[in-house]
Amino acid sequence: xxxxxxxxxxxxxxxxxxxxxxxxxxxxxxxxxxxxxxxxxxxxxxxxxxxxxxxxxxxxxxxxxxxxxxxxxxxxxxxxxxxxxxxxxxxxxxxxxxxxxxxxxxxxxxxxxxxxxxxxxxxxxxxxxxxxxxxxxxxxxxxxxxxxxxxxxxxxxxxxxxxxxxxxxxxxxxxxxxxxxxxxxxxxxxxxxxxxxxxxxxxxxxxxxxxxxxxxxxxxxxxxxxxxxxxxxxxxxxxxxxxxxxxxxxxxxxxxxxxxxxxxxxxxxxxxxxxxxxxxxxxxxxxxxxxxxxxxxxxxxxxxxxxxxxxxxxxxxxxxxxxxxxxxxxxxxxxxxxxxxxxxxxxxxxxxxxxxxxxxxxxxxxxxxxxxxxxxxxxxxxxxxxxxxxxxxxxxxxxxxxxxxxxxxxxxxxxxxxxx
Ligand code: UD1
Numbered sequence: 001x002x003x004x005x006x007x008x009x010x011x012x013x014x015x016x017x018x019x020x021x022x023x024x025x026x027x028x029x030x031x032x033x034x035x036x037x038x039x040x041x042x043x044x045x046x047x048x049x050x051x052x053x054x055x056x057x058x059x060x061x062x063x064x065x066x067x068x069x070x071x072x073x074x075x076x077x078x079x080x081x082x083x084x085x086x087x088x089x090x091x092x093x094x095x096x097x098x099x100x101x102x103x104x105x106x107x108x109x110x111x112x113x114x115x116x117x118x119x120x121x122x123x124x125x126x127x128x129x130x131x132x133x134x135x136x137x138x139x140x141x142x143x144x145x146x147x148x149x150x151x152x153x154x155x156x157x158x159x160x161x162x163x164x165x166x167x168x169x170x171x172x173x174x175x176x177x178x179x180x181x182x183x184x185x186x187x188x189x190x191x192x193x194x195x196x197x198x199x200x201x202x203x204x205x206x207x208x209x210x211x212x213x214x215x216x217x218x219x220x221x222x223x224x225x226x227x228x229x230x231x232x233x234x235x236x237x238x239x240x241x242x243x244x245x246x247x248x249x250x251x252x253x254x255x256x257x258x259x260x261x262x263x264x265x266x267x268x269x270x271x272x273x274x275x276x277x278x279x280x281x282x283x284x285x286x287x288x289x290x291x292x293x294x295x296x297x298x299x300x301x302x303x304x305x306x307x308x309x310x311x312x313x314x315x316x317x318x319x320x321x322x323x324x325x326x327x328x329x330x331x332x333x334x335x336x337x338x339x340x341x342x343x344x345x346x347x348x349x350x351x352x353x354x355x356x357x358x359x360x361x362x363x364x365x366x367x368x369x370x371x372x373x374x375x376x377x378x379x380x381x382x383x384x385x386x387x388x389x390x391x392x393x394x395x396x397x398x399x400x401x402x403x404x405x406x407x408x409x410x411x412x413x414x415x416x417x418x419x420x
Pocket of ligand 1: 162
């Protein structure tokens with residue numbers, strides 16, 4: 001078992017370079033199943049969710065060659081599998097993208113029920129509704145999902161909830177369908193636009209990604225080869241922005257798209273931080289204690305739920321009483337118990353948490369309940385007085401590349417320790 005040992009009390013200072021977006025990469029890689037050819041994908045984050053995606057694609061018959069730690073070629077000419085390994089697919093959330101992609105490619109697939117972070121109920125009814133409206137027969141049971149379609153035919157699909165996963169999955173299934181598919185009430189996250197851009201680079205005809213109505217005009221086939229670079233990770237950039245604020249630091253965050261960070265920038269300015277926008281890099285600093293703020297998580301362009309725990313750390317040491325309302329995931333306040341162990345004053349009940357800001361946090365043994373909770377506790381450990389031992393760090397490795405190296409380069413004192 002590995003843990004991170006953090007000797008805290010550091011003000012983070014320096015430069016950090018953001019990796020490619022996890023949530024785009026875990027959709028773009030399965031999207032290559034829609035073609036019969038070789039694609040080069042760069043700016044791929046080297047994280048465990050990407051490694052497991054690659055593993056599953058290889059099990060289905062793809063040939064993957066890593067050219068550098070962040071660039072690979074994927075050859076999908078010999079895909080013959082109809083069953084994705086249930087043990088691997090049930091381990092992580094984005095395995096559901098295999099359904100949309102394989103329905104498009106061969107009209108048949110079976111995957112394990114998607115796992116991933118434990119954030120409460122994570123239904124996929126909107127994905128299934130979309131596949132069925134396109135003409136697929138979907139069966140869910142015994143820990144797996146089977147989907148089959150003789151032919152997919154474009155149609156209008158209204159999403160009852162704004163879902164990132166359902167929007168991307170329906171796009172994937174519609175690319176090679178007959179006729180036009182319209183997704184109404186679509187999600188607008190930057191990685192949706194990135195997946196649509198990738199599919200269009202491969203020859204798809206998708207319009208409107210980034211708005212709440214997306215039209216996909218089905219095409220007969222995709223091009224056989226090309227290359228694509230994954231968009232920078234909005235959430236990783238946001239994590240370093242809030243790390244700068246939480247530690248009263250000064251960080252230049254490179255390789256990011258500042259427009260994707262507007263919702264975080266607005267909150268940082270509200271609580272007294274400074275943000276300098278250089279377009280593809282952003283400098284975040286603060287030289288005083290941040291002030292209170294109220295946060296409500298919402299689909300993009302609202303404040304991202306995946307930034308909520310990191311903001312929770314900032315508010316736990318802010319001046320005044322802050323309230324966070326979590327509107328996307330019901331179990332996203334598990335990290336608050338760990339912050340309480342570090343000296344924070346937080347009351348969390350249901351979808352609301354009240355943060356009565358304290359001046360300092362103190363190092364303690366803490367456990368990451370999920371990916372973003374892990375990132376938040378890492379930041380808490382860096383700002384806290386004394387030593388923090390952070391456990392369950394496999395959650396963090398799922399979504400952050402070289403996390404401790406990046407924080408160490410900003411001055412943090414972090415060691416990865418392997419325990420029996
Ligand atoms: C994606 C992200 C995750 C992020 C989330 C919200 C990936 C791999 N993961 O997850 O990091 O926290 O977006 O920004 O991209 N819902 C339904 N029915 C469905 C689908 C979703 O009711 O069929 C609900 C969910 O319970 C949740 C909300 O819709 O309350 C948003 O979920 P969704 O956007 O689908 O999240 P994911 O795509 O799973």
